[in-house]
Amino acid sequence: MSAIPGLGLKKPAAATSGSDEDVELYESRKQIYPQSISGKFRNIKWTLLAVGMLVYYFLPFVRWDRGPDQPSQAVLVDLGNGRFYFFGIAIWPQEVYYFTGLLILASFTLFLMNAVAGRIWCGYLCPQTVWTDLFLLIERWTQGDRRDRMKKAKQPWTLETVVEAILKHSLWLMIAWWTGGAWVLYFADAPTLVKQLATFQAPAQAYIWILILTASTYLLAGFAREQVCIYMCPWPRIQAALTDEWALNVTYRVDRGEPRGSVKKAKALRLEGKPAGDCVACDQCVVVCPTGVDIREGLNMGCIQCGLCIDACDNVMKKIGRPTGLIGYDTDINVQRRAAGLEALKPQIFRARTLVYVALILAVSAAMAFSLATRRSLGVDVMHDRNPIFVTLSDGSVRNGFTVRVLNPKGYERAFKLSLEGLPQGRLTVLGEPAGDEAGVPVVAPPDQTLELRVMVTVPGDVQMPQSTPIQMVLTDAKTGERVAKADYFKAP
Incomplete structure (x- = not known):
């Protein structure tokens, strides 16, 4: 039963007649003892x-x-x-x-x-x-x-x-x-x-x-x-x-490393003019790997691209007097070109895929930065009463009820004015608050809290108006003049 590289799976053994041998789906775990490395x-x-x-x-x-x-x-x-x-x-x-x-x-x-x-x-x-x-x-x-x-x-x-x-x-x-x-x-x-x-x-x-x-x-x-x-x-x-052929991955240079052999054997082969790889089969790239991957077998799902095998291999190459880089970050397209005997290309970091990602990152970052820089230090939310939508009073006037939430994100108490726009004949009152003036009804919001208000808007009965009139509740900071508005509708018979 042989292992499938990278997945830990085992190929089923050839079945024999009358055999009750169970087929293992996964290899049993082997304890990994990563060796320390410097580089x-x-x-x-x-x-x-x-x-x-x-x-x-x-x-x-x-x-x-x-x-x-x-x-x-x-x-x-x-x-x-x-x-x-x-x-x-x-x-x-x-x-x-x-x-x-x-x-x-x-x-x-x-x-x-x-x-x-x-x-x-x-x-x-x-x-x-x-x-x-x-x-x-x-x-x-x-x-x-x-x-x-x-x-x-x-x-x-x-x-x-x-x-x-x-x-x-x-x-x-x-x-x-x-x-x-x-x-x-x-x-x-x-x-x-x-x-x-x-x-x-x-x-x-x-x-x-x-x-x-x-x-x-x-x-x-x-x-x-x-x-x-x-x-x-x-x-x-x-x-x-998500990856492509231009992504840099930890790669073993097969064209340089194979055929493997000891230092003496490789030296003797070179003297005879025969091909000899730089890999001396020391397995240092394997023993330093935290996941136990042999990078010489090619790209592997278990490889986390940490580069420790590069350090281990470079250290060995320096000791035996061979060029470093037998294992290094390289692209899949260069692996294919070397296998075909072609010259390797320089990595293309800036290409369509990476530029699109950079543009998206910059766009989202700019949008968030703009939103943070321009966001208001106050807020208002308005919710119209659902039942009843409107009430006709004894004097014929029509009244709508609203729930208004005043947002004060600052760490101190603030005074606001709540006013009504879009309904000149309408009168705005806040339950539990004193009557207002032309600038609006005064309300005080606690620090770093949302203040919920019951608001009534009343229109005299002799005013002719459609069934739905767009209005705005406007909240104004009494000290700085900063204002924010929330749209809604006034409902009438």
Whole structure:
């Protein structure tokens, strides 16, 4: 029964008469022990890991002054009050289109990254990759590198291995716990919640979510690892449908590497004028791979394009005095050209596909920036009473009822004037509020809240008017003069 490269599937064995042998659909998992490596791409991954961890763990503690009685946390998801704060920006629930815009931006950015360099997100920025790298670092520090860990896995437990295992899992759990703890800090004032957690006075939901995220981080980064990338994550399948022949992917130069052989054998073949590949079959590209892929077999769904095999191969090439780049980022079109004996082409980063993605990203970003820059600091919403639509009073006048919501997103109390336009004969009154003047009815909205008002519009009975007359409710800031209007209709018999 032979394995199908890249999928872990096994081809059914030839059936024999009378055989009851079960056919295995999947290969049994083989424990992967990635070896440590140094090089350009490994340094890039360490840098991104450090920056990402610092931002994730410490961003909740960054302060931002929004005025009195306002949250001072720079990034906060305030579910209780329905607000999302990001430094100087505050998003209300009715402004969900900003979150939609962010999701669209994230999608187009992911598509652009894929068009440029394949699964670069998976190899460098995906949380599963980042936390797995961190857990592997701890594993190497406590139990040794690849050979040491493989040797200890085959030996009986000793006091030394028990202590190492306890230390490793303790550090894993500590990081996993702080990962879950940092996540809940984005939903409440971080210093206050930390104190409550330490004194066991935090809400039960905080402990539940910390427990859930601690367990998921511990299991996924410590044990599942490459299984998440190969079997659980849908992106490899989606990415394969979005890529093209110009996307840069980690590629083995078959034309340079084959036929493989030892350094001595290759040297002897070259002296005889016979073909000899640069690949010395050292398998370093395989042992450093976090998913256990042999890149020499071609593009593989298990390859996360992290570039560690490039570092490993380049290090070997330098030692044996051969040119680096036997494994590197290359395009599929160049693979085909080399196989046909043609000269490789320069990668075309700027092409129709990538330019379209860039244009879409810029367009969505510009639209969101314009919307944020021009959005009003007040809002009004009007809802006409459904039943009854209108009421005829004893004196013959006609009255319509409305529910008006006044939005004050500022962190301080504000005075407004609510007025009526489009109905000169109409009179606007607000239940529970004093009578207004020509400028409108005065209303006061609390800070960072929505004020709901019951509004009546009355027209004298001697006024002839159609069954439906368009009107506008106008809200004006009494101090700045900023105004906003909402259209509706006045209904009559």
